[in-house]
Amino acid sequence: MMAPRPEESESLHPGLAEPRTHEDWFDYVFYEPPPPPHLPPYDIYLAMDKEDPERRRLDHSRNQYHSALVLAWTxxxxxxxxxxxxxxxxxxxxxxxxxxxxxxxxxxxxxxxxxxxxxxxxxxxxxxxxxxxxxxxxxxxxxxxxxxxxxxxxxxxxxxxxxxxxxxxxxxxxxxxxxxxxxxxxxxxxxxxxxxxxxxxxxxxxxxxxxxxxxxxxxxxxxxxxxxxxxxxxxxxxxxxxxxxxxxxxxxxxxxxxxxxxxxxxxxxxxxxxxLAPFTLDSKTEILWWVGVVHSLENALCLYRHEKNSLTRRHWRYLHARTNGSIAGLHALLRRSAVRAIAQGTEAVTREIMDSIVLSYAHERAYAKVVELQSRQSAKSRSKLNKKPSAAEGNA
Ligand SMILES: Nc1ncnc2c1ncn2[C@@H]1O[C@H](COP(=O)(O)OP(=O)(O)OP(=O)(O)O)[C@@H](O)[C@H]1O
Ligand SMILES: [Mg+2]
CATH class of the missing domain: 3.40.50.300 (P-loop containing nucleotide triphosphate hydrolases)
Structure with a gap:
């Protein structure tokens, strides 16, 4: 039996599953992710009650859009x-x-x-x-x-x-x-x-x-x-x-x-x-590759108060540490942060929001190691500074 096509049923799951037949594959070939919804001016949006069906529909379509986000041609x-x-x-x-x-x-x-x-x-x-x-x-x-x-x-x-x-x-x-x-x-x-x-x-x-x-x-x-x-x-x-x-x-x-x-x-x-390996930051070129991917995903966000290029300029290194250079981790972190930014009304993906997201077990473990290493290194350099003799002591 042929599976019903998306246009045949409004109650079908709107997302795509792994293709198992050539019909599934053709759906994938023709599939266009949801476009960014057209947003009314922010003051009009804020004036809507949170339970207002129009605002709920708008937030839902933004969530749908963010859940697909863009795929990057890395x-x-x-x-x-x-x-x-x-x-x-x-x-x-x-x-x-x-x-x-x-x-x-x-x-x-x-x-x-x-x-x-x-x-x-x-x-x-x-x-x-x-x-x-x-x-x-x-x-x-x-x-x-x-x-x-x-x-x-x-x-x-x-x-x-x-x-x-x-x-x-x-x-x-x-x-x-x-x-x-x-x-x-x-x-x-x-x-x-x-x-x-x-x-x-x-x-x-x-x-x-x-x-x-x-x-x-x-x-x-x-x-x-x-x-x-x-x-x-x-x-x-x-x-x-x-x-x-x-x-x-x-x-x-x-x-x-x-x-x-x-x-x-x-x-x-x-x-x-x-x-195919996770992104690394070992050379200028590799850094540019990573920053380029962050930029293409950040650019696609549909939020009222997100500071343009703030992730690309200020948080690219954090994002790399946080996701271990994994495109899956980055994609998931930005998708979830965007959904949370809408739910909380902050309307911006900030360091605070990203910190509050729990990623996959593997990504969280890798990040915990980075944080531990960084705190050991800063403790080491602090103790070096404390031990350093003053100029007067040195001359004495
Ligand atoms: N080019 C890309 N641009 C944006 N996001 C991507 C891209 N490639 C992968 N992702 C994100 O990473 C997720 C995991 O990717 P994918 O399933 O292709 O990885 P995989 O290497 O096949 O993993 P596994 O070995 O577990 O099968 C995707 O669901 C998507 O969210
Ligand atoms: Mg796979």
Whole structure:
């Protein structure tokens, strides 16, 4: 049964869930986040009673808008966009066999899933603009992008079933039957970009891990598409190495890792691996990247009394410490602060409001460490100052 479209029901959840079918994906491609609501002058807004339905509706639409906030085309997103676009172009008419794919490896919540979906969406929007005839209703449906979010302990058959469901192909029958239908459907639907999100679910320790890995290789060989994978600690996964020690990985965006020293798998010969790491402030360029992201999110706030660029100019370092350089932490902190600023009537994202928000366990723990380090350092420098002999004492 087809899910009702948003315009068919006012009571549907207005947010987007992870796409599981090509219809979900098309919704994502066409989805436009709520625009900033038009605000009446502040004195008129203040004159409205808090329970006034008009004010409640206005606040609700501002909350909806802030809950989506903007997605930032960070330098890392742009870098991977150009890598993927180039791969797609280089692979399009390549001879059958292993086409080069890309694995994006990074710790949790650095924005891997968001990034691949932003890039996949833009790629499809470009195709819709350049080749509208391909999307015209016909016997088969044109699905240039397939996005599969893997589930834990995924088996080869489950991977094929997920693609089959996505492409509206029958899921009955043996693995071989479903595999066969999936390969035919991928070609018939014109799929060019096949995205596997959360590839680390191909767990080494699970008996199906190796088999799923071999299945990815099988798909890479037998479909004409470019495969992009994301995951956590992929270097340690059976996709790239059959085990053995690997060198430490520098935490930075866009840095290729040193090769693992375990025996290579066949997928290792088909995929390049690049890292996506939290933002760091180790150089002027990195600081500019971070400040740029803060600026693009701050600029999107829809509040009456927020001092323009106050976060960008005064609080960028605090925001980095507070979120450990994580785009997820920053996005969440600003979304919640904006909602709280409206509820409390301060109408500005201030240091006080940001301090009062409790972020994820991981972000709060990392921030607690920064605060502890800072207080130890300032205690140290205070005691140094106290011990410093005065000029007279020094001469004595
Ligand atoms: N480019 C971006 N601009 C603004 N916010 C972003 C961006 N990328 C990610 N985020 C924020 O970070 C959140 C987490 O991102 P995402 O789920 O993509 O991370 P992930 O690396 O896939 O995490 P996990 O490893 O846990 O799956 C998003 O819901 C969004 O709020
Ligand atoms: Mg993810």
């Amino acid at each position: 330098p890392a997103v742009r870098h991977f966009e150009s890598e993927i676009t180039e791969l797609l172009a280089a692979n399009e008419m390549a001879p059958p066999g292993a086409r080069l794919g890309l694995l994006i490896d990074g710790p949790p919540t650095v924005g891997k899933s968001t990034l691949v979906k932003m890039i996949g969406r833009k790629f499809e929007q470009g195709l819709r603009r350049d080749f509208p005839e391909r999307f015209a209703p016909r016997l088969g449906v044109y699905v240039p992008v397939v996005y599969i979010s893997l589930t834990d302990q995924v088996t080869p058959k489950q991977i094929s079933l997920a693609i089959a469901r996505y492409l509206s192909v029958s899921t009955s029958g043996t693995k071989d039957t479903v595999d066969d239908r999936v390969l035919t459907a991928i070609t018939a639907c014109g799929t060019q970009l096949l995205i596997f999100d959360d590839l680390h679910f191909l767990d080494c320790s699970h008996k199906e891990g190796r088999a799923s890995n071999d299945h990815i290789k099988f798909l890479a060989n037998h479909t004409p598409c470019t495969i992009i994978g994301t995951g956590v600690d992929l270097e340690e996964s059976p996709l790239l190495s059959e085990g053995g020690p690997s060198g430490p990985v520098k935490s930075n965006t866009r840095v290729k890792s040193p090769p693992s020293s375990g025996p290579r798998t066949q997928t290792a010969g088909r995929f390049s691996r690049q890292e």
